[in-house]
Amino acid sequence: MAIIxxxxxxxELKSTPARxxxxxxxxxxxxxxxxxxxxxxxxxxxxxxxxxxxxxxxxDFTPQKxxxxxxxxxxMADRKLVTLTGLNFNTMRQGEVDELCEVLASLEEFDxxxxxxxxxxxxxxxxxxxxxxxxxxxKLGEYLTPVNFERCTTAKLAAWVEKHFAHNGIEAPxxxxxxIPEYCGHSMFILANEIDKLSFYxxxxxxxxxxxxxxxxxCTPATEYDAFAFTNAIMEGKNDAALAxxxxxxxxxxxxxxxxxxxxRVICEMITVRAMTAEGTPTAEIASAFKPPLHEYKVGLYQKxxxxxxxxxxxxxxxxxxxxxxxxxxxxxxxTALEKLICTL
Numbered sequence: 293m294a295i296i297x298x299x300x301x302x303x304e305l306k307s308t309p310a311r312x313x314x315x316x317x318x319x320x321x322x323x324x325x326x327x328x329x330x331x332x333x334x335x336x337x338x339x340x341x342x343x344x345x346x347x348x349x350x351x352d353f354t355p356q357k358x359x360x361x362x363x364x365x366x367x368m369a370d371r372k373l374v375t376l377t378g379l380n381f382n383t384m385r386q387g388e389v390d391e392l393c394e395v396l397a398s399l400e401e402f403d404x405x406x407x408x409x410x411x412x413x414x415x416x417x418x419x420x421x422x423x424x425x426x427x428x429x430x431k432l433g434e435y436l437t438p439v440n441f442e443r444c445t446t447a448k449l450a451a452w453v454e455k456h457f458a459h460n461g462i463e464a465p466x467x468x469x470x471x472i473p474e475y476c477g478h479s480m481f482i483l484a485n486e487i488d489k490l491s492f493y494x495x496x497x498x499x500x501x502x503x504x505x506x507x508x509x510x511c512t513p514a515t516e517y518d519a520f521a522f523t524n525a526i527m528e529g530k531n532d533a534a535l536a537x538x539x540x541x542x543x544x545x546x547x548x549x550x551x552x553x554x555x556x557r558v559i560c561e562m563i564t565v566r567a568m569t570a571e572g573t574p575t576a577e578i579a580s581a582f583k584p585p586l587h588e589y590k591v592g593l594y595q596k597x598x599x600x601x602x603x604x605x606x607x608x609x610x611x612x613x614x615x616x617x618x619x620x621x622x623x624x625x626x627x628t629a630l631e632k633l634i635c636t637l
Contacts, residue, residue, distance in 0.1 A: 293433035295422065298322055301439045305330055305406075309371070310437045311399040312407035316416045316429070317441035321480035323410055326439075327375055334373045334406060343367035350378030355391045362395070362402045374407045380415040381428050389428065396435035409436060420547065420626075444480065447584065449473040452480070453487060460491035463501040471504065471587050476511050486511045519554035520590075523562075524597050526555070526634055527609060534634045542627055549620055551630060556613040561586070563606050565594040609637055 296304075304310060315323045335345040346361040358376060366372035381389070399407060409432075419426030421440065429438060444452065450470040457464040476486045493510045494502045522541075525534035541551055561582065568578045575595075579586045612633055619629040 293425065293430055293438065295425070295433070295438045295440050298326060298439060298441055301326060302329065305333060309406050311403060311405060312396060312409070312436040314429075314432050314436040314438045315408060315410045315441060316418060316438060318413045318443040319441040319480060320413050321484065322441045322444075326441075327408060327410060330373055330406065330408060334369070334371050337368070340367045340369065344369050344372045346372065346374040348374070348376045350376075350380070353379070355395045358392070358395050359398070362398065362405050362407065366404050370404065372405050374405055375410060376407070377410040377412075379409065379411060381411065381432075382415060382417060389431065393431065393435060396432075399435060407436070443478060446470065446473050446478070449478060449480070449483065453483065456484060456487045457491060457502065460488065460495075461500065462491045462494055465501075467587055468502060468504055468507065470584075471589060472507060472511070474587070474590070475507060475513055519551075519558050520593065522551075523555050523558040526637055527559075527562075527597070527601055527605070529637065531634055535631070538627060538630055538634065548626055548630055549617075552613060552616055552620060552633075555633075556610070556617070559606060559610050559613060562594055562598060562601070563603075563610070565591060566598050566601070566603065566606065569595055569598070612637055 301313065315326065331345060335341050343364070344366050348357060348361060353376065361374050399405065416428065417426045418429050425433070432438070450466070450473065453469040453472050454464055454466070472486070473483060476483055490502055490506060490510050494506055522534060522537045525537060564581070565578055568581065575588050575591050579588045579591045616629045616633045
């Protein structure tokens, strides 16, 4: 079973799309956007949308209704789009999954269809990817091409934020585009609303460029766990808080190696910020020393956190991360290695 990413799906859609796709993963915004792209490409003529754009929802879904949607040929087009949304594979009985798979097995008979089974975040257990996909993902992968819509990194979100502002006719400097996901959270649905709100505010005041002051006045700050909060809790010996964040990571099935990588990166950044601050380096110069540059706001957060962190403590934390990394790679301990990291510092 080959799991592809959103970019791979877009390429296939424009050339040789598969008979069926399974949209899963954390970023529901990108799933909705990909469905819209498929609709625009495969069903460009609204006159024939009734015949070529078939939509099913879990509320009234039955395997027979899906079969009925797949059978008719497209009208005045080469392909027909069928979308099935709202299924929760975490609550479906095995018999229901088997019945669905029986219909999916007939996709090859109706090769004029592009079927998209759109699964919301937390409605399908993917297992631990890429090495250990879950049984349900593996089973569905026998009939559908799985497309993993992963949560975007802050760097990718910053580029997307800039494009979203531009779409609204508003300019936003790079440092603001990078700051907004840190301030408003990483959900693209929330970010889209916050960017629109900020854009309308700026335009209503007769301006075409947004500022950080505008953001802090208009946008709603998010409360969500991130690598800095997790690392800070570990460094300050707040085991209960760190374990609570780890429990959230576990609930969202984040890869332990990725979590540890983020923690290690933050500790390395803290070591650098501490050394440069001790030398009297200005905040702006510290921020620009990183590739990509940090925002001065983030440097300030590091400096505040470092008031009670000695160099010895930081080095000990880095050594513990290296040890945890070896434990994860040599004999996969999953979240156990991270729990040990929390409790030994």
